[in-house]
Amino acid sequence: MGRMTDPFDVTPRPVQLGEYPVWDEALALVNRDLAATLPERAPLRLMALPGWEEDEDPHEHAHVALSDGTWWGNHLPDGSDADPVSALFAVAEAAQDTVSERLWQAWPVCTEHTLGMHLREEDERPVWWCPKDHVRAAVGALGTVQRPPRARGARRS
DSSP, X not given: OOOOOOGGGSOOEEOXXXXXXXXXXXXXXXXXXXXXXXXXSOOOEEEEEEOOOXXXXXXXXXXXXXXXXXXXXXXXXXXXXXXXXXXXHHHHHHHHHHHHHHHTSOSSEETTTTEEOEEEEETTEEEEEETTTEEEEETTOGGXXXXXXXXXXXXXX
């Protein structure tokens, strides 16, 4: 009988660019939104852990992590890299979980209403939706509609 691997006893490894090309492309779009809204933050990255279920095929589970390699939440769903739209939904959702929970802040935030946004589908693509019932931007396009908030006390020019 095989031994179940303890997931907390395994060191995650950084995923190299090109290992998961569809997720790489999705993460590049999400990182554009991160740069537009939190420019002080380094880009998100993918980290991988081996599967730990005893009867599981030997494969990895990828997570969207901060630049320091830490993440929050579940791994990217198996098969979510089957097409670019599924991958973008999965990566954006995982990125939002990681940024919100690891940094203790809502992300992304609608600068018009200062409310945390959520993912939605519109015209078969993922968009950031504001709870004030409007689409702010497609995932990857936040830089076209909003700027990062100014630091408190910053002067307007």
